[in-house]
Amino acid sequence: HLLSPSAPPAMSPAAAPLSQEEQKRVAAYRAVDLVQSGMVLGLGTGSTAVHALDRIADFLRRGILHDIVGIPTSKQTESIARALKIPLSDLDAHPVIDLSIDGADEVDPFLNLVKGRGGSLLREKMIEGASKKFVVIVDESKMVERLGGSGLAVPVEIIPFGWSYTLSKLKALFDLEHGFNAKLRTKVQDDGKEAPFITDNGNYIIDLYFENGIERDLGMISDSILRIVGVAEHGMFLGMATSVIVASKEGEVTVIN
């Protein structure tokens, strides 16, 4: 039955607001409605992308979708998708991807993103950059006026060799930025000791923090970061998203193209 413009909203005003997790699921399910049988799909990483994986697996089981090939953006996504029996391949076998679906840490009004809180930014950028369509799925808390503005880090993946040298080069780049800070991302290991966080590519991550968000031209900042020898990639995804699906507490879904 078709929704008319006067159809009631997804949730009545009296209903309880959706939790952040429910918003993530609503956005993810809407994105999976765009998937068609026979597609090569970029499979994102993180707690929002997991809802899309669940939905794709469910549609495959029920025969609503068939002949899907998934290209995982991380080892974590690969193992989840494998457990869900989503057929998998890689970027070498499928250099052109029909549609990628992934979450983000921040989305600005121009659909520029920050990604990589989960540390998978390099593979995500390669796979999503190879996609004809890249659909981003977020709850409303991810929408920001300016990248870096939510207090979360803008991650930069660097090679481990000479990491403190690379850190000093990154710090020098933002020397004059008010309230700027940069730190090596660490992780507490099973033995309780703190060690550098290691990406799927065997690299380290430097997290950049901007008190007021990035106030300078994003394209220039991107170029300057990438020119530092030792940097593999950064987590700003500029002009890459073809659409962003945002779910709100009220259960409304907005698609921004």
Ligand code: 5RP
């Ligand atoms: C991982 C990512 C994630 O997509 C991003 O961190 C959002 O994660 P979540 O959906 O768990 O909030 O970029 O590298």
